[in-house]
Amino acid sequence: MRARRIFAGRAAAGLLALLALAVPARAEDKPASGKELLKLYYTVAIAADRCGWPIAPAEIAALDKAAAAAQEDAKLDEPAADAFFNELDAAFAREKNQRCVSGGETEALYKKTLAEIVR
Helix, strand or coil: CCHHHHHHHHHHHHCCCCCCCCCCHHHHHHHCHHHHHHHHHHHHHHHHHHHHHCCCCCCCCHHHHHHHHHHHHHHCCHHHHHHHHHHHHHHHCHHHHHHHHCCHHHHHHHHHHHHHHHH
């Protein structure tokens, strides 16, 4: 999957990696499907890359693992997962100026997601 290759490449290079919004803290808040979770994780990956927000190697590994599990749960093969990632990336690119605001909602949710998945 494109996103997995990106995570691995960024981790190996020690550069900023790609990381959705938030992993819900309570079970009743969890998205209903693997595809919704995958959207969260891909969006986090995209935000890290497009906004230049920092991400530690342990966060990259945790995000990669969570995204792989969500992809499997969503029953998406590699081409479908890549297409989904590209669709989300294009949408984020159109809204980058609104989403990459320091101290904004997307950054807060980005930080919360990373904290939740690394636990």
